[in-house]
Amino acid sequence: MREDRVLERIASVLAAEDEDQLHERMGLAVEALEGEHGLFRIRVMRPPLDPVHHAIRCGPPVRGAGRDSWDDLDGPYAFAALDAGEPEPGWRRHGLPAQLPPITPPSSAPWVAAHHGPGADSVLSIARTQVPRAGSAQERRVADALRLLAGVLHVSVMRLAVPRLFARLAPRLTERETTCLRWVAQGKSDGVVATILGVSDSAVHFHMTNVLRKLGVSTRTQAVAKAMALGLIP
The missing domain is CATH 3.30.450 (Beta-Lactamase)
Incomplete structure (x- = not known):
């Protein structure tokens, strides 16, 4: 050698x-x-x-x-x-x-x-x-x-x-899903997020339901914690 x-x-x-x-x-x-x-x-x-x-x-x-x-x-x-x-x-x-x-x-x-x-x-x-x-x-x-x-x-x-x-293991969130999640992370309700984004409450609920499914969690608190751990939101 x-x-x-x-x-x-x-x-x-x-x-x-x-x-x-x-x-x-x-x-x-x-x-x-x-x-x-x-x-x-x-x-x-x-x-x-x-x-x-x-x-x-x-x-x-x-x-x-x-x-x-x-x-x-x-x-x-x-x-x-x-x-x-x-x-x-x-x-x-x-x-x-x-x-x-x-x-x-x-x-x-x-x-x-x-x-x-x-x-x-x-x-x-x-x-x-x-x-x-x-x-x-x-x-x-x-x-x-x-x-x-x-x-x-x-x-x-x-x-x-x-x-x-x-990057491969992180779920792929859409731009609107990420935006909704960021506002939820700041403690905003669906109604407040809907007003900020100019969409209906049901639209925000739809996006957040998709977020929970993609992240494999059951609550919004869990979704925020996991998204932050994955670097999906600051």
């Missing part, structure tokens, strides 16, 4: 300009770490909403199972990073197993590649056919580089992928 090449490729991940570049450069960084497969997973908390989960995978198909399958990563493969415990069930939303395959690195030294930031946590796993000898200088170098790559991927995914995920 050439350290200069590893650092160069990790730095290139941080400089990625879009998600395609991010995925490609992650693969090159994993390759420089002599890894055959890489799996990066991130969970972003959104109180009072459900967390958002996202995953990036790189590497060739695993024993014919397909690029997105990690179920067959056993036998000669050893993970250079393992989850400390079982992830939230939400990881399954992206076709990932509830936990990584039961593979134990033949090393007693910790292989940890997790990163925790404000409101988000992530883990990076790399499968290698060749595992450095326990306690060796090479093992320490790989572990250090793995932790560095985990942090770089965390920052890059938060910058490039998470905003798109949030």
Whole structure:
């Protein structure tokens, strides 16, 4: 493992300009770490909403199972990073197993590649056919580089992928629905909002009914809280 090449490729991940570049450069960084497969997973908390989960995978198909399958990563493969415990069930939303395959690195030294930031946590796993000898200088170098790559991927995914995920998950309100919701958030009744907008009370009620349905809530107070959490209204 050439350290200069590893650092160069990790730095290139941080400089990625879009998600395609991010995925490609992650693969090159994993390759420089002599890894055959890489799996990066991130969970972003959104109180009072459900967390958002996202995953990036790189590497060739695993024993014919397909690029997105990690179920067959056993036998000669050893993970250079393992989850400390079982992830939230939400990881399954992206076709990932509830936990990584039961593979134990033949090393007693910790292989940890997790990163925790404000409101988000992530883990990076790399499968290698060749595992450095326990306690060796090479093992320490790989572990250090793995932790560095985990942090770089965390920052890059938060910058490039998470905003798109949030936008995709947010319900699409019409301009009139958003306007009505903004006035309701200020404590205005349907009648007052109708007067402000120059429409009928029933029209405002119709728009607010649609807002509640799209947001999946049952009260206007809940609608305001969720819309603010999603950034739909200030």
